[in-house]
Amino acid sequence: MSESIEHRTPVEIAGLAADDPHLQPAARNPLLVERVIAVLFLVGLILVVGFGYCYWVDAAAWTLGATMGGGLFFLGLGLVAWGKYLMPRGPFVEQRHEMASDQETRDAFAAAIVERGGGVIKRRKLLGGLLGGGLGAFGVVAIFPLLRSLGPLPKDTLFHTDWRPGSYLVGIDGRRVHVGDLAVGSLLTVYPEGTEYTDRGQAVDQTVLIRISNENFVTQKGRESWGPHGYLAYSKVCTHLGCPVGLYEQQLQLLVCPCHQSMFDVTNGAIPNFGPAPRPLPQLPLYVDSAGYLRSQSDYHTAIGPGFWERS
Amino acid sequence: MSDVTTRRAKKTAQGPYGAVGKALGELDDRLGVAKGGRTFLDKVFPDHWSFMLGEIALYSFVVLLVTGVFLTLYYIPSQAIVTYRGSYLPLYGQHVTEAFASSVNLSFAVRAGLLMRQMHHWATDIFVGAIVVHMARVFFTGAFRRPRELNWTIGTTLLILAIVNGFLGYSLPDDLVSGTGIRIAYSILLSVPLVGTYLAFFIFGGNFPGTDIIPRFFILHVLIVPGIIITLVTVHMILLVRQKHTQFPGEGRTEKNVVGAPMFPVFMAKTTGFLFLVAGVIALLGAFAQINPIWQFGPYDASRISYAVQPDWYMGFLDGALRIFPAWSFHSFGYTIPLEVTIPAVIFPGLLFNVIMIWPAIERRFTKDYAEHNLLDRPSNRPKRTAAGVAVLAFVAMLFIASSTDVIANFFHVSLNTVLWAMRVLVLISPFIAYPLTYRICKEMQGVRGAGKRKTANVVTRTVEGEYVAEPAPAYVDDVADDLEPTEVPRFIDEPEAPAPESGVRIIER
Numbered sequence: 001m002s003e004s005i006e007h008r009t010p011v012e013i014a015g016l017a018a019d020d021p022h023l024q025p026a027a028r029n030p031l032l033v034e035r036v037i038a039v040l041f042l043v044g045l046i047l048v049v050g051f052g053y054c055y056w057v058d059a060a061a062w063t064l065g066a067t068m069g070g071g072l073f074f075l076g077l078g079l080v081a082w083g084k085y086l087m088p089r090g091p092f093v094e095q096r097h098e099m100a101s102d103q104e105t106r107d108a109f110a111a112a113i114v115e116r117g118g119g120v121i122k123r124r125k126l127l128g129g130l131l132g133g134g135l136g137a138f139g140v141v142a143i144f145p146l147l148r149s150l151g152p153l154p155k156d157t158l159f160h161t162d163w164r165p166g167s168y169l170v171g172i173d174g175r176r177v178h179v180g181d182l183a184v185g186s187l188l189t190v191y192p193e194g195t196e197y198t199d200r201g202q203a204v205d206q207t208v209l210i211r212i213s214n215e216n217f218v219t220q221k222g223r224e225s226w227g228p229h230g231y232l233a234y235s236k237v238c239t240h241l242g243c244p245v246g247l248y249e250q251q252l253q254l255l256v257c258p259c260h261q262s263m264f265d266v267t268n269g270a271i272p273n274f275g276p277a278p279r280p281l282p283q284l285p286l287y288v289d290s291a292g293y294l295r296s297q298s299d300y301h302t303a304i305g306p307g308f309w310e311r312s
Numbered sequence: 313m314s315d316v317t318t319r320r321a322k323k324t325a326q327g328p329y330g331a332v333g334k335a336l337g338e339l340d341d342r343l344g345v346a347k348g349g350r351t352f353l354d355k356v357f358p359d360h361w362s363f364m365l366g367e368i369a370l371y372s373f374v375v376l377l378v379t380g381v382f383l384t385l386y387y388i389p390s391q392a393i394v395t396y397r398g399s400y401l402p403l404y405g406q407h408v409t410e411a412f413a414s415s416v417n418l419s420f421a422v423r424a425g426l427l428m429r430q431m432h433h434w435a436t437d438i439f440v441g442a443i444v445v446h447m448a449r450v451f452f453t454g455a456f457r458r459p460r461e462l463n464w465t466i467g468t469t470l471l472i473l474a475i476v477n478g479f480l481g482y483s484l485p486d487d488l489v490s491g492t493g494i495r496i497a498y499s500i501l502l503s504v505p506l507v508g509t510y511l512a513f514f515i516f517g518g519n520f521p522g523t524d525i526i527p528r529f530f531i532l533h534v535l536i537v538p539g540i541i542i543t544l545v546t547v548h549m550i551l552l553v554r555q556k557h558t559q560f561p562g563e564g565r566t567e568k569n570v571v572g573a574p575m576f577p578v579f580m581a582k583t584t585g586f587l588f589l590v591a592g593v594i595a596l597l598g599a600f601a602q603i604n605p606i607w608q609f610g611p612y613d614a615s616r617i618s619y620a621v622q623p624d625w626y627m628g629f630l631d632g633a634l635r636i637f638p639a640w641s642f643h644s645f646g647y648t649i650p651l652e653v654t655i656p657a658v659i660f661p662g663l664l665f666n667v668i669m670i671w672p673a674i675e676r677r678f679t680k681d682y683a684e685h686n687l688l689d690r691p692s693n694r695p696k697r698t699a700a701g702v703a704v705l706a707f708v709a710m711l712f713i714a715s716s717t718d719v720i721a722n723f724f725h726v727s728l729n730t731v732l733w734a735m736r737v738l739v740l741i742s743p744f745i746a747y748p749l750t751y752r753i754c755k756e757m758q759g760v761r762g763a764g765k766r767k768t769a770n771v772v773t774r775t776v777e778g779e780y781v782a783e784p785a786p787a788y789v790d791d792v793a794d795d796l797e798p799t800e801v802p803r804f805i806d807e808p809e810a811p812a813p814e815s816g817v818r819i820i821e822r
Binding site: 010275 | 350356521577584596
């Protein structure tokens with residue numbers, strides 16, 4: 001035991017004699033360790049070959065992963081053990097060298113930049129200024145493509161949807177919603193007719209239609225005619241982060257956003273009463289035409305979806 | 313016979329080191345590699361289990377590159393609508409984007425495709441996790457101090473890039489869950505005051521969802537961000553080699569040397585073996601632990617949603633912050649600042665990563681310690697730093713838990729309201745509990761001799777006379793450390809005015 005402590009004093013590796021104890025394996029019984037590692041390598045080799053076989057015969061995905069992963073694992077285990085137990089045990093020491101140069105070298109370096117280089121620029125102020133101006137202007141001009149090519153300007157697109165006066169409400173299958181279609185307490189996601197298959201229709205125009213009763217339903221003052229036959233339509237885009245408000249809690253008359261659990265009171269103009277959403281879901285004014293189909297009176301009166309700077 | 317003679321003659325002609333020696337000689341003639349090469353092979357790497365954490369990050373990144381290249385061969389970054397006609401019957405005939413269809417196809421129709429996809433996803437989760445744990449190691453042992461501040465900054469940048477690229481890649485299959493994530497990202501961009509709408513429109517090429525975002529995310533994910541990551545990882549390694557490793561105090565270890573195993577062959581064998589181990593474990597995870605089964609989520613449709621939508625773990629703290637932040641929207645003069653989004657999703661992460669990045673400067677301001685440090689601290693010897701780190705970790709961990717409020721409420725059958733308020737309170741008080749608690753524990757550990765060290769056995773021997781003698785076994789080399797010369801006693805943050813005069817630590821009065 002004293003012997004091993006003695007050899008724990010670290011030495012420089014350079015110039016060690018081949019029989020130096022620091023260069024001997026760390027294992028007490030190298031022969032045994034060598035056998036164990038041989039077994040590990042053998043298992044790894046077999047698994048890697050197995051991986052090739054599994055790949056060749058197009059076996060199930062898990063057999064590919066099991067053979068490849070197992071093969072790499074056993075080869076890695078053996079290699080780590082080889083390095084740890086059969087290679088020079090050390091410990092070895094290496095001296096650190098100070099990063100900092102001496103003062104003279106530093107000064108020479110700084111002088112080369114400030115005096116030699118800087119002097120050149122100072123003597124030709126006009127050239128330096130023009131070159132700087134040109135490159136600076138290029139930097140500014142280079143921003144333009146970023147602004148004008150990447151995308152259109154927002155303008156007022158965030159304030160409008162495709163709902164128009166008289167738009168038919170259709171489901172995802174394109175069928176117009178008739179006043180008799182929904183039972184009280186049920187719900188349907190609707191789009192203005194013609195947008196149901198489009199990305200924009202699904203992302204912007206999506207509206208949740210709930211039948212809350214059989215009579216006209218008024219959710220707020222000024223919305224007296226918006227809920228004919230108990231049909232209420234709210235924007236399905238959450239005012240928090242824009243997830244679809246897809247959960248309808250029928251007993252409490254709440255619309256719940258599954259992303260961050262904002263809850264909106266269906267009976268009271270979808271005012272949020274829980275969670276991080278700050279604004280009610282805009283309500284879509286509806287009417288029933290002479291043929292009994294549900295249609296929108298107009299677009300939403302406020303911008304749908306999450307908050308942004310230009311929204312008043 | 314003559315064959316052997318010629319071979320021997322050839323060997324003699326090539327010098328004592330044979331063909332290898334000759335080839336190296338040719339190389340040295342032209343590049344002069346012998347001196348630097350020998351120094352590099354002799355380079356000493358100190359040995360401690362915690363130095364392996366950064367290696368996990370590096371090697372899972374290698375796995376990411378290899379599996380990622382495989383995936384790009386089959387993935388189509390396009391939002392064009394196609395009719396799915398692949399082998400997964402529940403989706404057959406549905407209108408899906410090419411991105412989604414190709415992701416499903418490469419999982420089912422390409423040999424080893426599913427394995428590669430799952431390995432890629434697992435490797436990402438491990439990559440970011442390993443970076444976080446590695447940073448925690450560097451933080452708590454003070455390895456970020458002078459002269460390594462720059463490498464700490466690069467490391468923090470790498471963490472941010474890893475999270476960003478993880479999110480970008482997670483979005484590429486265009487499935488229902490990841491599409492919801494993109495929608496949230498769009499809304500977060502919108503929430504930036506003044507320029508938010510422009511930012512969102514330029515990045516997405518218009519209003520959400522548009523048809524540009526998947527191709528744009530793709531090129532960012534496979535070229536631009538990985539390019540920056542590879543560059544920064546290279547610089548990270550170069551700085552590490554140039555400045556040499558830190559080491560824990562121990563026998564013969566000083567601020568001026570490095571004690572450990574040489575680069576070649578010991579460290580090289582261990583680290584290459586470790587690369588295989590990391591890759592092997594990731595492959596086994598890819599084989600046996602299903603991850604992100606996009607065919608079950610279905611294609612993205614902006615008007616559909618699933619229950620219990622959670623992002624990958626490294627985005628959890630942001631999602632949690634968004635969930636528990638109150639609905640404080642600011643309206644005035646006809647403008648809106650959506651503080652309910654801006655604060656948790658823009659300002660908070662910005663602040664967090666900036667504080668992490670400049671931590672070396674912050675700590676220097678408090679300790680006035682401008683000296684170089686190559687020996688590491690025991691975390692208990694630096695109670696204030698350790699407590700501050702644990703407080704931040706506790707805060708972020710609580711936010712992470714808060715990203716599952718709905719699942720928690722469901723699982724424990726408590727109301728969502730209760731869970732939300734509980735998480736709000738826990739997030740706010742957790743740092744204030746964690747700090748003093750950690751501080752106390754550190755102080756107690758300082759007072760206990762041998763705390764945090766392995767216990768040594770008593771070796772009982774029987775003498776020839778039949779007498780039993782018990783002797784304590786020699787302590788482990790690493791554990792005798794602190795008592796031995798020439799280890800310098802680390803100065804504690806809370807006792808800056810009592811440095812050991814001969815400790816070699818420079819104090820600069822300001």
